[in-house]
Amino acid sequence: MLKLTPEEAAFRDEVRAFFAADYPAHVIAKNAAGQQLDKQDHIDAQRALHARGWLGVGWPRDHGGTGWTPAQRYIFDQELELANAAAIIPMAVIYIGPIIAAFGSDRQKAEWLPAILESRAFWAQGYSEPEAGSDLASLRFSAVRDGDDYILNGTKIWTSGAQWADWIFCLARTSREERKQQGISLICAPLDLPGIRIHPIRLIDGSYELNRVEFDDVRVPVANRIGEEGQAWHYANVLLKTERLSYAHIGAKKRDLARLLAEAAHMPASGGGTMDRDPAFRLAAARVEAKLAAIEASVLRSLRTEISMATAAALKIACTECAQAISELAIDLAGRARLPMLGRDEPDWTAAAPAVPGFGPLAVQSYLFERAQTIYGGSTEIQKTIIWRALAAMAR
Amino acid sequence: MLRDSVRAFLAARGDRSWAALVDRLELGEALRDARQGAIVAEEIGRARAALPFAETAVTQWLLERCGGPGFEAAAVLTMAWAEPGMRYDMADIAMTARRDGDGWRLGGSKSAVGWAPACDRLVVAARTAGTVGERGGLSLFLLDPALAPNLRTHAHRTIDGRPAADLIFEDQFFGADALIGKPDQAIDLIEEARDRATALLAAEAVGLLDSLLAQCIAYTGQRRQFDRPLADFQALQHRMVDMYLECELARSAAWLAVEALDEDAATRAHAVSSAMVNIARGCRFVGQQAIQLHGGMGMTDELPLGHYVKRAMAIEVEWADADWHLARIAG
Numbered sequence: 001m002l003k004l005t006p007e008e009a010a011f012r013d014e015v016r017a018f019f020a021a022d023y024p025a026h027v028i029a030k031n032a033a034g035q036q037l038d039k040q041d042h043i044d045a046q047r048a049l050h051a052r053g054w055l056g057v058g059w060p061r062d063h064g065g066t067g068w069t070p071a072q073r074y075i076f077d078q079e080l081e082l083a084n085a086a087a088i089i090p091m092a093v094i095y096i097g098p099i100i101a102a103f104g105s106d107r108q109k110a111e112w113l114p115a116i117l118e119s120r121a122f123w124a125q126g127y128s129e130p131e132a133g134s135d136l137a138s139l140r141f142s143a144v145r146d147g148d149d150y151i152l153n154g155t156k157i158w159t160s161g162a163q164w165a166d167w168i169f170c171l172a173r174t175s176r177e178e179r180k181q182q183g184i185s186l187i188c189a190p191l192d193l194p195g196i197r198i199h200p201i202r203l204i205d206g207s208y209e210l211n212r213v214e215f216d217d218v219r220v221p222v223a224n225r226i227g228e229e230g231q232a233w234h235y236a237n238v239l240l241k242t243e244r245l246s247y248a249h250i251g252a253k254k255r256d257l258a259r260l261l262a263e264a265a266h267m268p269a270s271g272g273g274t275m276d277r278d279p280a281f282r283l284a285a286a287r288v289e290a291k292l293a294a295i296e297a298s299v300l301r302s303l304r305t306e307i308s309m310a311t312a313a314a315l316k317i318a319c320t321e322c323a324q325a326i327s328e329l330a331i332d333l334a335g336r337a338r339l340p341m342l343g344r345d346e347p348d349w350t351a352a353a354p355a356v357p358g359f360g361p362l363a364v365q366s367y368l369f370e371r372a373q374t375i376y377g378g379s380t381e382i383q384k385t386i387i388w389r390a391l392a393a394m395a396r
Numbered sequence: 397m398l399r400d401s402v403r404a405f406l407a408a409r410g411d412r413s414w415a416a417l418v419d420r421l422e423l424g425e426a427l428r429d430a431r432q433g434a435i436v437a438e439e440i441g442r443a444r445a446a447l448p449f450a451e452t453a454v455t456q457w458l459l460e461r462c463g464g465p466g467f468e469a470a471a472v473l474t475m476a477w478a479e480p481g482m483r484y485d486m487a488d489i490a491m492t493a494r495r496d497g498d499g500w501r502l503g504g505s506k507s508a509v510g511w512a513p514a515c516d517r518l519v520v521a522a523r524t525a526g527t528v529g530e531r532g533g534l535s536l537f538l539l540d541p542a543l544a545p546n547l548r549t550h551a552h553r554t555i556d557g558r559p560a561a562d563l564i565f566e567d568q569f570f571g572a573d574a575l576i577g578k579p580d581q582a583i584d585l586i587e588e589a590r591d592r593a594t595a596l597l598a599a600e601a602v603g604l605l606d607s608l609l610a611q612c613i614a615y616t617g618q619r620r621q622f623d624r625p626l627a628d629f630q631a632l633q634h635r636m637v638d639m640y641l642e643c644e645l646a647r648s649a650a651w652l653a654v655e656a657l658d659e660d661a662a663t664r665a666h667a668v669s670s671a672m673v674n675i676a677r678g679c680r681f682v683g684q685q686a687i688q689l690h691g692g693m694g695m696t697d698e699l700p701l702g703h704y705v706k707r708a709m710a711i712e713v714e715w716a717d718a719d720w721h722l723a724r725i726a727g
């Protein structure tokens with residue numbers, strides 16, 4: 001059950017060959033050198049995938065998607081990560097694309113989906129609000145009907161990539177109902193409309209990838225609503241089901257762990273020798289490796305069978321905590337250089353600290369940023385609540 | 397008394413520089429006395445003030461022990477030991493200082509020396525004899541970096557936002573008086589300096605961790621989700637209790653380190669390492685949980701929280717990491 005079939009193995013080889021030959025080498029080189037990718041890099045990367053018909057992962061085939069099985073999707077994700085290719089920005093391709101394909105109007109499908117695949121439109125996800133985080137259903141962002149338009153008011157926060165995005169899809173309250181999950185609609189807006197202001201938020205790792213987006217009487221046509229009024233909660237949950245493995249990132253974990261071990265071979269250990277021979281470090285790395293092996297088996301297991309909400313939640317916790325454990329190993333390794341923080345926009349960014357291994361600043365940034373993995377996408381605490389509900393149901 | 401005045405100084409507006417702190421509160425004594433120093437360090441941690449306290453205190457101590465020249469307490473002093481080719485063992489120092497006539501020529505690299513871009517004087521550990529890995533052959537030099545044209549200074553900032561620099565000595569000449577203390581025999585002093593600095597950092601961590609816990613208690617008490625304060629959820633209550641347990645151990649650990657500083661070398665080493673293993677675990681756990689409990693807010697640079705976490709991370713690794721201390725305990 002954990003082995004690839006011959007067809008899957010052939011597909012893996014095909015994907016691997018693609019990243020080696022037909023994918024922009026400058027993107028891979030930048031990633032490998034720890035340099036920050038800019039929007040154009042992502043466009044180049046997406047275009048290469050699209051040229052091969054591989055950008056619409058998780059989309060149905062008749063909308064330009066790949067139509068892959070879960071196993072193929074997983075193999076592709078893993079090869080992309082192992083190749084050091086750019087992570088696909090999920091907002092458009094992974095989050096809203098499949099929802100548009102499933103619930104959008106014909107016009108939305110005809111206009112929005114090709115724009116995503118052709119990298120003409122980047123999207124942002126407007127779910128969270130200052131007062132609605134874990135308790136997302138309590139959101140207050142409002143859409144009030146005015147003829148053929150909605151008037152949008154409210155604040156979205158933690159909006160990843162809004163600085164690059166052309167569109168935003170928002171959860172908006174269109175009516176007050178008995179249950180707070182009801183009366184929420186999915187409404188899209190171009191981000192350059194009058195009344196929208198984007199405020200960048202600086203994160204602890206020094207990045208500016210998140211934003212606060214304010215809407216002040218922003219007018220959009222009712223035709224920008226996806227699906228039925230008041231049904232957004234249902235759509236979001238459908239998406240959740242199809243995307244439960246999007247946090248797995250097994251390939252990235254393998255890549256990062258391998259990279260760490262390679263770095264260790266160049267790092268001096270106390271009392272001579274290098275850190276790859278340091279017993280404490282080796283055991284610590286082996287511990288993470290063992291965990292990762294079990295997690296990979298969990299993911300493979302879940303590809304072959306229907307998994308429960310509880311299993312999916314357990315997997316999210318395991319995968320995100322494992323990513324954090326790898327980033328901890330990295331700062332443990334790099335710690336001797338006192339954890340410098342350096343800007344990484346320029347190709348020669350390591351020159352600012354010539355006596356410090358370039359690995360250090362990368363380790364710092366990833367440790368800090370990866371703290372977010374257990375916060376977004378349903379925090380670890382919220383996942384545990386989901387799991388407990390399932391366990392409690394067993395007693396009944 | 398001392399605690400209150402440091403706390404009041406750090407809470408006030410206006411000049412919070414090192415010189416102002418030292419002059420206003422007459423901290424000369426606290427720089428020499430580890431118990432008083434620990435109180436100052438704890439308050440510096442609580443306020444997360446970026447001040448070169450441990451660096452200066454330990455360098456002053458070294459100068460005194462070496463019979464070097466005295467500096468006013470307000471001077472910013474720091475010590476350069478770490479190098480790209482070593483981890484935490486001082487015997488692995490490779491930088492060379494060779495005699496040239498009356499004086500010395502220094503060659504080699506020091507990495508991420510805290511406060512180097514802002515210091516008045518620098519004490520540098522270099523090899524005057526022996527080979528890398530040997531305990532013998534290390535000596536200390538007192539330098540004015542401003543008067544060293546063949547010293548390349550690459551200034552950057554460490555995770556805690558403090559100034560640091562990579563220092564590359566290209567056969568820089570220094571006069572005979574640069575050497576302080578006995579030549580070739582500095583390693584015991586360097587190791588004791590590390591333990592003294594570590595004890596002060598442990599005390600600073602106590603203030604940092606206390607404050608992080610207090611910030612979490614305040615935030616979860618005020619932040620509402622699911623129609624009630626986050627602090628109503630028992631899962632989070634128990635998490636904060638776990639943080640408190642680490643804070644308590646950290647406080648005891650800091651005492652353990654400070655009170656062992658005047659013991660014999662073996663006792664001191666054991667106590668300081670035991671302390672630091674606990675401090676490092678506390679820094680890691682409390683820092684991670686503090687971010688987690690704040691959700692998205694914990695990820696922003698706008699709250700003080702993240703800056704506390706990053707200072708705690710710096711303390712974990714500044715003079716040696718938990719693995720090195722564990723190895724020293726294990727012997």
Ligand SMILES: Cc1cc2nc3c(=O)[nH]c(=O)nc-3n(C[C@H](O)[C@H](O)[C@H](O)COP(=O)(O)OP(=O)(O)OC[C@H]3O[C@@H](n4cnc5c(N)ncnc54)[C@H](O)[C@@H]3O)c2cc1C
Nearest residue numbers: 125127128133134158160372376379381629688689691692
């Ligand atoms: C890097 C990053 C990127 C993001 N990108 C986006 C984006 O593009 N679009 C978007 O809409 N949102 C985005 N988010 C927001 C993310 O979804 C929220 O941060 C998340 O839902 C948590 O909400 P919160 O930050 O308000 O934390 P809170 O809900 O205030 O939670 C704070 C803490 O309390 C805990 N907690 C809450 N309720 C309970 C409970 N009942 N029991 C026990 N513990 C509880 C949480 O687990 C957490 O530890 C992003 C967040 C981050 C950090």
